[in-house]
Amino acid sequence: MILSIIIPVYNVGRYLDSCLDSLTRNYKNQGNVEVLLVDDGSTDNSGEICDLWSKKHSYIKVIRKKNGGLSDARNAGINEAKGKYIAFVDSDDIVCTGFIEKIIKLLDKIDADILWFSYCRFKDENDLRTINSIVSDSKELSKDEAFCLMAGDNHRRMGVANTGNFAWNKVYSTKLFKDIRYPKGKNYEDVAVTYRLIDKANKICKVNEVMYYYRENSKSIVNDRKKLKNYRDMVMNLQDQYIFFKNRNYNCVQELVKKQLFIWGMRYAHCYYNLKEEDTFFGNIEEFLLNESSVQLNFRWKIELLIFRKLRFLFILIKK
Incomplete structure (x- = not known):
């Protein structure tokens, strides 16, 4: 198994179909990928949607657990992952066309501990634009460069960016998680973990292609600025x-x-x-x-x- 894609799911019935459609569109199962849907005790129709997609595609598996938050759901996926590499997708976001094939080809070509790609933020599907970029334009990052890119704050609203502590615009060698997990009960859990994964990595490569679309969801936990x-x-x-x-x-x-x-x-x-x-x-x-x-x-x-x-x-x- 080459790649495990972990998707925490909690009360996202409104967006989950779009997320999974973007992930699976045009992908022909070759037995080298698993998609782990971690149903974190959803109380809406998210669980039923997970089941429908797992029946539709044999490489999609559903993990059910009591509600424990995003970190706990990610950790549950990490514990079950069988892939050499791990990627995270948030269940209200969208990935680029051919995401799985591109990731596998890049991993085969680059063989990095962390593969880092660009992303674009959007509020609804009408905001999405086709952005052309060169897949082969990749660069190996020094540890200092990777840390500075992570700590940068150029998170453009409706443009292309690649900065940030985010878990979802990177692919990680599974071995990096040997003694690292996301802190349960904490928000902004990416900020607590990403730098530790970078510190353990021997080779980090950045690819200048938009492969992830992050939805600006004003109702999400981390966007509730009043808390x-x-x-x-x-x-x-x-x-x-x-x-x-x-x-x-x-x-x-x-x-x-x-x-x-x-x-x-x-x-x-x-x-x-x-x-x-x-x-x-x-x-x-x-x-x-x-x-x-x-x-x-x-x-x-x-x-x-x-x-x-x-x-x-x-x-x-x-x-x-």
Whole structure:
């Protein structure tokens, strides 16, 4: 088995058919791929849709489990995966035409521990455009280059990008997950894991082709900006990243992560004061924002940081 594609499924009946149609369209089963649909205790018709697709295609298998969240579902898929490589697809997203064949051909040609490709964001299918790119235009990345690409923030809304901690625009050698799993119960779990997988990889290659379409879903868990937990989880994950890179003297990526940590820390502070919820972790990031040396921020964030440090009463008054 060459490739295991893991798709966590939870109450996505509205989008799941489109996702699986894009994945399986024009693919002729050659026995080298398995698609693992991890039904994470769905309460809508997602389970029935999974069953219909598994009956339609022998390489699609359904794993059922009690609801445990995205990380838990991904881990369940990893535990069952039989492929030499693992890819993740979110169940409300879409992949490019011929996705499976392209991945297999690239893996055969490049033989990398991590294969990294471009993506495009969209709000609905009407936003999708045909984007031409050269499959053969690939580049091996140094560890520093990969880390900096991961920590970049050029996540274009309706254009092409390849930056980010995301799990879904990469294919991984299964051996990288030998002692790594996604943290159960945390949002932005990709941020907690991707850098650790990159650190373990011996060869990382980037392909300049759009192979993944990420749906801008305002109702998704991570897009609920009002939840204090989202900000806290992101800040905690970025803080772990920052310490990791600081201890290993990865200076370039350290500054990129530090910038993200400042920005997300400020967002977290706004949410903390706005919701007035008890959160013992806040003191941790407050200390960082007050005492850590300055970083390259744009004018807006420089002003907010100054107000936070010098005029806390005003910061609380204008909470967003």
